[in-house]
Amino acid sequence: QVQLVQSGAEVKKPGASVKVSCKASGYTFTGYYVHWVRQAPGQGLEWMGRINPNSGGTNYAQKFQGRVTMTRDTSITTAYMELSSLRSDDTAVYYCARSPIAAAEHLDYWGQGTLVTVSS
Amino acid sequence: SYVLTQPPSVSVAPGKTARITCGGNKIGSKSVHWYQQKPGQAPVLVIYYDSDRPSGIPERFSGSNSGNTATLTISRVEAGDEADYYCQVWDSSSDHLYVFGTGTKVTVL
Numbered sequence: 001q002v003q004l005v006q007s008g009a010e011v012k013k014p015g016a017s018v019k020v021s022c023k024a025s026g027y028t029f030t031g032y033y034v035h036w037v038r039q040a041p042g043q044g045l046e047w048m049g050r051i052n053p054n055s056g057g058t059n060y061a062q063k064f065q066g067r068v069t070m071t072r073d074t075s076i077t078t079a080y081m082e083l084s085s086l087r088s089d090d091t092a093v094y095y096c097a098r099s100p101i102a103a104a105e106h107l108d109y110w111g112q113g114t115l116v117t118v119s120s
Numbered sequence: 121s122y123v124l125t126q127p128p129s130v131s132v133a134p135g136k137t138a139r140i141t142c143g144g145n146k147i148g149s150k151s152v153h154w155y156q157q158k159p160g161q162a163p164v165l166v167i168y169y170d171s172d173r174p175s176g177i178p179e180r181f182s183g184s185n186s187g188n189t190a191t192l193t194i195s196r197v198e199a200g201d202e203a204d205y206y207c208q209v210w211d212s213s214s215d216h217l218y219v220f221g222t223g224t225k226v227t228v229l
Contacts (some may be wrong), residue, residue: 035218037220044221044222044223045163045220046220047218047219061216061217062215063215063216095163097163104210105151105168105169105209106153107155107218108165110162110164113162
């Protein structure tokens with residue numbers, strides 16, 4: 001069965017960086033984009049960007065350009081999202097999700113989420 | 121940037137029908153996808169391409185899309201349907217390629 005398993009919760013200080021992992025299993029890793037979506041406490045869903053695990057190509061929301069880096073390691077079917085220069089308003093649950101590369105409009109499976117807390 | 125507007129809350133009695141709207145400029149020309157999110161859990165896709173249901177999603181969930189409004193309909197509502205629901209579209213002209221609606225809290229009375 002399809003699974004996206006994320007790394008555990010993180011607590012970071014303002015100005016630091018965080019790197020969250022997303023281990024994929026149960027499907028062909030290179031056939032699906034991996035997306036990152038975040039949700040601040042009590043707020044809605046916000047798309048951050050996606051990576052094509054086959055090519056390594058990325059698309060980032062302009063809001064996060066320059067602060068976010070998405071990478072992948074196909075040998076261990078794992079995607080990563082690194083966010084730098086953290087601020088308090090980056091406190092959120094970060095989800096990875098996948099979409100078929102051939103029909104990329106919807107996100108059909110999601111990871112369990114990783115809480116990132118930014119606090120001094 | 122494309123904006124999707126949903127009512128903050130919808131209340132419905134068990135066994136009745138809940139309708140959740142998602143408004144956007146000419147949204148009928150786009151494909152709309154819907155997600156259910158229960159407290160403390162990740163979102164789950166319940167409708168894609170306006171009206172298709174993933175395997176495992178009950179037939180009680182249906183969708184439609186026309187003009188400036190898309191609608192998620194939940195028939196014969198059950199207590200377990202209480203959750204937040206988000207619509208989503210893909211918009212190549214938006215800064216965020218994947219645009220989510222503001223979310224609707226469905227409360228089962």
